Each structure stands twice: as structure tokens, then as C-alpha cells.
Amino acid sequence: xxxxxxxxxxxxxxxxxxxxxxxxxxxxxxxxxxxxxxxxxxxxxxxxxxxxxxxxxxxxxxxxxxxxxxxxxxxxxxxxxxxxxxxxxxxxxxxxxxxxxxxxxxxxxxxxxxxxxxxxxxxxxxxxxxxxxxxxxxxxxxxxxxxxxxxxxxxxxxxxxxxxxxxxxxxxxxxxxxxxxxxxxxxxxxxxxxxxxxxxxxxxxxxxxxxxxxxxxxxxxxxxxxxxxxxxxxxxxxxxxxxxxxxxxxxxxxxxxxxxxxxxxxxxxxxxxxxxxxxxxxxxxxxxxxxxxxxxxxxxxxxxxxxxxxxxxxxxxxxxxxxxxxxxxxxxxxxxxxxxxxxxxxxxxxxxxxxxxxxxxxxxxxxxxxxxxxxxxxxxxxxxxxxxxxxxxxxxxxxxxxxxxxxxxxxxxxxxxxxxxxxxxxxxxxxxxxxxxxxxxxxxxxxxxxxxxxxxxxxxxxxxxxxxxxxxxxxxxxxxxxxxxxxxxxxxxxxxxxxxxxxxxxxxxxxxxxxxxxxxxxxxxxxxxxxx
Amino acid sequence: xxxxxxxxxxxxxxxxxxxxxxxxxxxxxxxxxxxxxxxxxxxxxxxxxxxxxxxxxxxxxxxxxxxxxxxxxxxxxxxxxxxxxxxxxxxxxxxxxxxxxxxxxxxxxxxxxxxxxxxxxxxxxxxxxxxxxxxxxxxxxxxxxxxxxxxxxxxxxxxxxxxxxxxxxxxxxxxxxxxxxxxxxxxxxxxxxxxxxxxxxxxxxxxxxxxxxxxxxxxxxxxxxxxxxxxxxxxxxxxxxxxxxxxxxxxxxxxxxxxxxxxxxxxxxxxxxxxxxxxxxxxxxxxxxxxxxxxxxxxxxxxxxxxxxxxxxxxxxxxxxxxxxxxxxxxxxxxxxxxxxxxxxxxxxxxxxxxxxxxxxxxxxxxxxxxxxxxxxxxxxxxx
Numbered sequence: 001x002x003x004x005x006x007x008x009x010x011x012x013x014x015x016x017x018x019x020x021x022x023x024x025x026x027x028x029x030x031x032x033x034x035x036x037x038x039x040x041x042x043x044x045x046x047x048x049x050x051x052x053x054x055x056x057x058x059x060x061x062x063x064x065x066x067x068x069x070x071x072x073x074x075x076x077x078x079x080x081x082x083x084x085x086x087x088x089x090x091x092x093x094x095x096x097x098x099x100x101x102x103x104x105x106x107x108x109x110x111x112x113x114x115x116x117x118x119x120x121x122x123x124x125x126x127x128x129x130x131x132x133x134x135x136x137x138x139x140x141x142x143x144x145x146x147x148x149x150x151x152x153x154x155x156x157x158x159x160x161x162x163x164x165x166x167x168x169x170x171x172x173x174x175x176x177x178x179x180x181x182x183x184x185x186x187x188x189x190x191x192x193x194x195x196x197x198x199x200x201x202x203x204x205x206x207x208x209x210x211x212x213x214x215x216x217x218x219x220x221x222x223x224x225x226x227x228x229x230x231x232x233x234x235x236x237x238x239x240x241x242x243x244x245x246x247x248x249x250x251x252x253x254x255x256x257x258x259x260x261x262x263x264x265x266x267x268x269x270x271x272x273x274x275x276x277x278x279x280x281x282x283x284x285x286x287x288x289x290x291x292x293x294x295x296x297x298x299x300x301x302x303x304x305x306x307x308x309x310x311x312x313x314x315x316x317x318x319x320x321x322x323x324x325x326x327x328x329x330x331x332x333x334x335x336x337x338x339x340x341x342x343x344x345x346x347x348x349x350x351x352x353x354x355x356x357x358x359x360x361x362x363x364x365x366x367x368x369x370x371x372x373x374x375x376x377x378x379x380x381x382x383x384x385x386x387x388x389x390x391x392x393x394x395x396x397x398x399x400x401x402x403x404x405x406x407x408x409x410x411x412x413x414x415x416x417x418x419x420x421x422x423x424x425x426x427x428x429x430x431x432x433x434x435x436x437x438x439x440x441x442x443x444x445x446x447x448x449x450x451x452x453x454x455x456x457x458x459x460x461x462x463x464x465x466x467x468x469x470x471x472x473x474x475x476x477x478x479x480x481x482x483x484x485x486x487x488x489x490x491x492x493x494x495x496x497x498x499x500x501x502x503x504x505x506x507x508x509x510x511x512x513x514x515x516x517x518x519x520x521x522x523x524x525x526x527x528x529x530x531x532x
Numbered sequence: 533x534x535x536x537x538x539x540x541x542x543x544x545x546x547x548x549x550x551x552x553x554x555x556x557x558x559x560x561x562x563x564x565x566x567x568x569x570x571x572x573x574x575x576x577x578x579x580x581x582x583x584x585x586x587x588x589x590x591x592x593x594x595x596x597x598x599x600x601x602x603x604x605x606x607x608x609x610x611x612x613x614x615x616x617x618x619x620x621x622x623x624x625x626x627x628x629x630x631x632x633x634x635x636x637x638x639x640x641x642x643x644x645x646x647x648x649x650x651x652x653x654x655x656x657x658x659x660x661x662x663x664x665x666x667x668x669x670x671x672x673x674x675x676x677x678x679x680x681x682x683x684x685x686x687x688x689x690x691x692x693x694x695x696x697x698x699x700x701x702x703x704x705x706x707x708x709x710x711x712x713x714x715x716x717x718x719x720x721x722x723x724x725x726x727x728x729x730x731x732x733x734x735x736x737x738x739x740x741x742x743x744x745x746x747x748x749x750x751x752x753x754x755x756x757x758x759x760x761x762x763x764x765x766x767x768x769x770x771x772x773x774x775x776x777x778x779x780x781x782x783x784x785x786x787x788x789x790x791x792x793x794x795x796x797x798x799x800x801x802x803x804x805x806x807x808x809x810x811x812x813x814x815x816x817x818x819x820x821x822x823x824x825x826x827x828x829x830x831x832x833x834x835x836x837x838x839x840x841x842x843x844x845x846x847x848x849x850x851x852x853x854x855x856x857x858x859x860x861x862x863x864x865x866x867x868x869x870x871x872x873x874x875x876x877x878x879x880x881x882x883x884x885x886x887x888x889x890x891x892x893x894x895x896x897x898x899x900x901x902x903x904x905x906x907x908x909x910x911x912x913x914x915x916x
């Protein structure tokens with residue numbers, strides 16, 4: 001089994017307040033802050049441009065820089081203000097960031113998708129370097145050999161018990177780290193890369209304008225709307241959001257954003273009274289944003305978002321919902337920008353009526369022929385295309401997504417909030433062969449289900465985990481974990497941990513299709529670093 | 533490869549409960565050696581047990597009445613509180629102060645008579661991961677030290693070293709000899725012949741005068757037909773009445789002609805070195821059904837093995853058969869028999885020392901220590 005859940009361990013601080021007040025000529029400011037504060041321990045190197053020991057020889061994400069500088073404060077007693085730290089994070093992320101290609105595949109860590117199952121080709125890498133924290137934390141850095149080597153020394157020097165732990169004491173951890181991992185890391189994640197050289201030289205887009213976005217929030221459903229972005233000084237923006245969920249409830253709010261490295265969009269907004277954060281990547285052209293918007297306190301609650309800038313080439317982002325049943329009549333919402341008059345839905349689907357239209361959104365009533373063939377249809381509205389709708393005749397199977405999740409107890413007067421879990425029911429068709437579990441099965445989309453939990457095994461049954469570990473919302477699939485701390489009602493006064501089977505039931509005609517997943521409810525994680 | 537993975541998983545669960553990392557964050561040393569005498573001197577011929585606990589005390593328990601006899605305040609910061617008792621049974625040596633210092637405490641007077649800082653330079657941070665032992669005559673103290681040089685903007689992990697101290701060197705003891713040591717050493721004990729047994733990747737035996745060492749009991753490198761590499765975690769060097777140095781391992785044994793872990797037997801076993809004779813043993817004793825942090829054999833019947841973590845279990849080694857279990861109120865890390873083998877003491881992690889009848893596994897008593905938990909202290913029983 002290569003797949004693992006992201007461990008929730010390790011030290012650090014939150015990305016809290018990464019937003020900067022306006023500063024001009026911040027490079028000079030940053031270098032002054034470095035000279036005044038860092039050179040107590042670090043040294044300035046002989047070079048034409050300002051260059052400093054350690055810090056000038058690494059590249060990483062804004063979160064990566066924040067973690068390093070926060071460590072200087074927490075472990076080494078560096079004293080700087082929050083504002084100085086923000087200036088430094090911006091300075092380092094801009095000058096020594098990662099190119100868009102270099103973050104692709106690891107963005108889930110920045111997007112705080114903590115239930116991601118990671119898997120890496122190198123078994124050595126997984127066992128040596130992705131055991132305590134995510135592998136993405138490593139994959140989101142670039143260093144020369146000396147700097148990877150110093151990182152190994154830092155790890156073992158800081159945590160001498162590391163080499164005695166399971167998965168370390170069965171091997172010569174330190175020798176392998178130096179002799180095998182350092183060369184492997186240096187070749188996989190080198191300081192110099194052509195991607196970075198060309199991104200550094202590329203023009204960076206101003207992200208001001210109006211954006212049409214679409215997304216999906218597990219437990220709540222499809223959403224879409226517009227985001228208005230006004231440029232301020234120094235890659236900062238004011239942002240307001242106006243949209244709605246599929247059920248018609250509004251999404252309204254505003255806040256501020258900053259862009260690092262020319263494309264790393266980070267926004268802190270308050271939407272409908274809840275603090276949320278956006279972690280998006282702008283496309284190289286600056287015409288699209290992709291990423292996740294999540295609650296600041298409960299980052300397990302979050303929506304995948306795509307956005308396209310108004311006035312860019314016509315584009316269809318999404319069709320909501322993503323499916324229609326053959327022989328039925330339904331409303332479909334097309335979201336994008338530059339949506340043209342001519343709506344085309346493909347074979348067997350007819351627009352009965354157009355219910356709403358603006359440049360970014362078209363709502364149509366659609367009839368699907370009873371005999372329409374199963375499968376995806378490319379959809380277009382004028383020259384805007386890029387999204388599809390799935391035509392199905394019956395739901396044959398259901399899957400629980402995620403199949404495996406970790407929740408954590410919390411609250412109860414403690415400093416750590418609960419980490420709840422959210423499940424979705426995914427409908428599938430069996431495909432032409434009519435058999436489940438074969439190559440030609442195809443995904444229809446997320447469907448409503450009714451939810452409950454059961455003990456995962458005999459042990460969980462004996463310990464009555466379902467009574468203590470938390471409560472499942474039958475309608476939304478949201479599991480709210482139990483309170484933190486020992487529970488005198490449990491055997492040995494243990495905490496409210498549990499091992500649960502998560503069951504979804506979907507009505508299909510007269511039948512009920514069920515599927516299950518697993519939820520481990522465990523203890524809090526005591527610190528919550530910006531990168532898991 | 534596969535086989536090892538499964539083993540690691542199993543062992544990992546047990547280790548995570550130790551929470552070393554949390555306890556290992558460095559801090560400054562500050563102490564005064566002038567601790568006043570607290571409580572009466574120990575009585576000759578009387579049996580005692582000693583443990584350490586938060587906030588930072590050494591507790592001596594009367595092992596006849598099974599009640600607290602006295603507590604001594606210790607200098608520095610508590611942790612981990614691992615203990616070795618000197619052969620004259622007067623001084624307890626405690627690894628403390630965040631794994632960075634070893635103190636000798638006179639149990640009669642509570643006076644600190646010995647102190648060695650593991651660090652040998654001002655820019656060196658040095659920890660000992662439970663690896664210390666006294667010579668057979670008590671004149672020397674051996675430690676394996678893990679030094680890191682703290683440069684101003686980077687760290688340099690140094691090779692591990694064996695440092696030898698003269699136990700009469702007082703409060704500013706410096707090593708009288710040092711030698712390179714293998715990494716990963718935890719529990720250590722000294723044999724009657726003077727050889728130092730060091731549990732690391734394998735169990736080594738070192739000549740403490742020349743620093744030369746050889747494998748005394750192969751562990752990682754054992755050659756046992758059909759067995760996978762064992763997993764060993766032992767940080768409790770319990771000094772037993774029978775002078776046995778016992779370390780548990782877990783392993784898997786394939787079925788004949790198979791390399792399939794799904795059908796393999798998962799086994800507990802122990803390595804043993806008899807310190808008086810030098811005799812070594814590698815012996816399976818049970819299928820793995822639960823985790824034990826420590827195990828010890830009965831002083832009156834060497835075919836009986838006790839293991840403890842979430843339950844106290846008793847095995848017939850030869851028959852590899854479970855003879856009995858006692859359900860516990862919480863986990864205990866460290867098990868120690870008394871001298872005549874009639875009782876076993878459970879200690880570690882909470883502030884409870886639980887006493888069980890060694891034959892029936894009946895619960896006899898729980899002694900509640902003043903102060904906090906015992907962390908990974910080593911419970912040692914001795915007759916003064």
C-alpha cells in the first residue's frame with residue numbers, strides 16, 4: 001500500500017494574516033530587515049546582488065517561506081514584527097518562488113486538502129521523508145545539494161530521536177538520508193530549473209477585473225457567481241464576491257488578496273459572516289484562476305473553484321448539475337464567460353426554454369430523449385466551450401467520496417477546533433458491458449443520498465464508537481466529531497475516537513443502492529503548520 | 533521488502549505512544565547541587581523500588597509494605613527519568629534534564645553526588661537516548677552520546693560516541709575516555725567480564741578500554757531461516773535479580789516454502805544476555821496479539837515471561853502459551869519483578885505504581901506517587 005493519509009503532525013504556525021499593507025520598494029525594505037535582524041546569525045555573501053547565507057539558496061512557496069521564518073522566531077528567537085515577516089515572505093516568494101509547473105501536482109498541500117492520499121514513485125522518499133509530514137512539503141522546495149544536506153542535519157540535530165523511531169530504526173537513517181536522499185532530492189528538486197528561469201522572465205498579469213467562477217462545495221452542492229477584483233499597490237487587491245448555490249442561497253462577501261510569485265493568489269475574505277481563504281493559481285496568461293476556497297477555521301470545509309476573467313476569450317467553465325437523466329426534463333446552468341446565443345448540448349438533448357441569460361451564465365430547461373445514448377456531451381454556448389454534461393439512463397452503483405477520511409475530536413474548551421469530515425455520494429453507470437467494477441464504468445456525478453454510520457469492525461462495536469465519535473447529518477453527509485478530552489462514559493475513560501463505516505443510501509427507482517467508506521476519528525493535532 | 537513494511541506498521545503504533553519528540557525539545561540547564569535530605573536513609577537488607585516522575589523527583593518505594601518510603605528532589609528538568617542503580621545500591625543514576633545530563637543521587641541523603649553533562653562544548657547539544665550503564669564494580673559510567681554542533685546558521689550532526697566517566701568525579705565530571713560508537717544504541721548493561729552490551733541495530737559487546745566492539749547478539753542482521761528482520765524498541769534497561777539483560781523483539785516467520793506474509797506467524801520473542809555468565813539467547817515466546825513495551829522473566833522460573841503495556845500478560849516460554857492476563861486501568865510501560873519473584877511492579881506513563889501477584893496476576897495494590905507522571909522512567913528493584 002503506497003497510499004497514505006497526510007499526517008497531521010509537526011510544528012509551525014498558521015498562514016494567518018498573510019495579507020500585507022501597502023509597501024513600496026519592498027525589496028530594499030526586505031533587505032534592510034534581513035541586514036538588521038537575520039545577520040545576527042546569518043551572513044551576507046560576496047555577490048553583485050544582495051545575497052545571504054542559507055536564505056538565498058532555496059526556493060519555495062509563500063507558505064514554505066512563512067514556515068521557515070516562523071521557525072526562526074519560534075526555535076531560534078528571531079524577533080521581528082508581523083509586518084516585517086509579511087514583507088520578507090513576499091520578497092522571498094517573489095524572488096525565490098516556484099514556477100507554475102513546479103507546483104503542479106503538489107498544490108493540494110497549499111490548498112489544505114488534508115485527506116489527500118499521497119503516493120510517490122520512490123519508496124525511499126515515502127519512508128524517509130514523507131512519514132512525519134506530507135511529501136508535498138518537500139516537493140514544494142528547490143535546493144542545491146548543500147542545502148538538502150543541511151536540511152537533513154537540521155532534522156536529526158533538532159529531533160535526535162528521529163532515527164530511533166519505527167521506519168527509521170530498521171535502517172541506517174542518517175547515512176541513507178545523506179548518501180541516497182540528498183542526491184535524489186537534488187536531482188528531483190534542483191535549485192536551478194528552466195521552468196523557473198522562464199517564469200522569472202515572463203510578464204506577469206494584473207489580476208484586476210471581473211471574474212466568473214464556478215465550483216462545488218461538498219455537502220452543499222454546485223455554486224457559481226462573479227468576483228470583482230480591484231488592484232491596489234504591490235500585488236494587492238480588494239475582492240468582492242457575489243454568487244449563489246444551486247439551492248438559490250446567496251454567496252456574498254468581500255476581503256483582500258495578495259499575489260505572490262506572479263501567480264499565487266491568496267485571499268482572506270468574509271463570506272456570509274464566515275472567514276474563508278482562497279488559495280488559487282493564476283494561469284500563465286492571467287485569464288484563469290484555479291484552486292480551493294475554504295473556511296479559515298474549518299479548512300476541511302471547502303469548494304473547488306475555477307474562474308475565468310470577463311473579457312477574455314469566450315469559455316464555458318461548467319454545466320450545473322453535471323448530469324441529466326435520459327427521458328427527463330431538467331434545468332441546466334451554464335457558467336463561463338462570453339456565452340453566445342447558440343446553446344448546443346449534443347445528441348438527444350434539446351433546449352426547451354431559455355430561462356435566464358447574461359454574459360457569464362445561461363439557464364436553460366432541457367429535455368433529454370428517452371432513447372438518448374449514455375455518456376458525456378460537449379456543451380457550447382456560441383464560441384464558449386470546454387465543459388460537458390453526462391447523460392445517463394440509470395444509476396448502477398454508488399461510491400462514497402472520500403473512500404477513507406480522518407476526522408479529529410476537538411472543542412470542549414480546548415484550543416483545537418474539531419476537524420469534521422464531509423462525504424459525498426458519487427453515482428456511476430456500469431457502461432456498455434452492464435457490469436460493475438470494469439474498465440468501461442463511468443462516473444455520472446455527485447447525487448443526494450441519505451447517510452448514517454456503523455461500527456467499522458467488532459472492536460468498534462464493542463467500544464460503541466458510533467455513540468461517542470460524533471454525529472452524521474443524514475441529509476448532507478457531514479460528520480461532526482465528538483468533543484475532545486477523556487470521556488468518563490467510555491471504557492478506561494478513553495477519548496471520543498472511533499472507527500466507523502460511513503454508509504450512503506441512494507434511491508434509484510424502487511431500489512436502494514448503498515455504498516460505504518471508512519472514517520477514523522482520532523485525537524486533535526496539536527499544531528497546524530501552513531503546509532501539512 | 534513487503535514483510536518489513538507490515539512489521540514497521542505494527543511497531544509504529546507502539547512507538548507513537550512514547551512521544552519522544554515532544555519531550556526532546558531543548559531547554560536551558562539550571563540547578564543547585566545543594567538538595568537537602570528528605571526522608572530517612574535506606575535500611576540495609578531491605579528491598580526497595582525506585583522510579584522518577586514529574587515535576588522532578590526520585591521516589592523510593594518500600595517493596596515489602598508497598599508504600600512510598602521517600603522522595604528526593606532532583607536538579608534540572610525532568611525527562612526522561614531513566615534510572616540505573618549502582619551495584620552498592622546507594623546511588624541512583626538518573627538520565628534527566630531533557631536527555632542531556634546524568635545525575636548520581638545518594639538515596640540515603642537525597643544529595644546529588646555526581647553530575648555529567650553530555651555536551652562537551654558550548655556549541656554542542658548532546659542527548660543520550662537512554663544509553664547509559666554502570667560498570668560491574670560501579671566505578672565507571674558509560675554513555676552513548678548523540679552530539680550536534682550548533683553553528684550560527686546551520687546544524688552539524690556528529691558521529692555518536694561512547695563516553696566513559698569516573699563515578700567518583702563529582703559534580704563536574706568529564707569523560708576519561710571516548711570512543712566512536714555505533715548509532716541507534718539505547719539500553720546498555722555491563723557483564724561481569726567488563727564487556728559493555730549495547731542494544732542498537734544489533735546487540736554489540738564493547739571493550740570499554742579499547743573501544744573495539746563486535747556483535748554479541750545479531751538482531752537486524754540475524755540469520756534465522758524464514759524469519760524477517762525483527763523490530764526492537766527497548767529503552768528500559770531493567771536490572772533484574774537474575775542479572776539478565778532482556779529485550780523484546782517482534783518478528784514474522786514464513787510458513788515452510790512460502791514468502792507470504794499473510795500466512796506468516798507473527799511472533800514475540802526476546803533476546804537475553806546473562807550478565808554473570810555472558811550466555812546469550814534468542815527465543816520466540818508468543819504469537820503477537822497485543823503490544824508490550826517491556827518484558828521480563830520470572831526470577832524463580834526462567835520459563836515464565838511477563839509482558840506489559842495495555843494488559844499484563846504471563847507466558848509459558850517453552851510452550852509459547854498464554855498463561856493468564858490482568859486487565860489494567862491504563863497503560864504501563866515498564867515491568868520489574870521483585871527479588872524473590874513473588875510480585876511484579878508496573879510503572880511508567882502515569883503516577884501509579886501497580887503491584888501484581890506474580891503467580892495469580894491478582895492486583896495487590898496501587899501506589900500513587902506525589903506529583904505527575906513517570907514518563908519513560910526505568911523502575912528498578914534492589915535490596916539495600
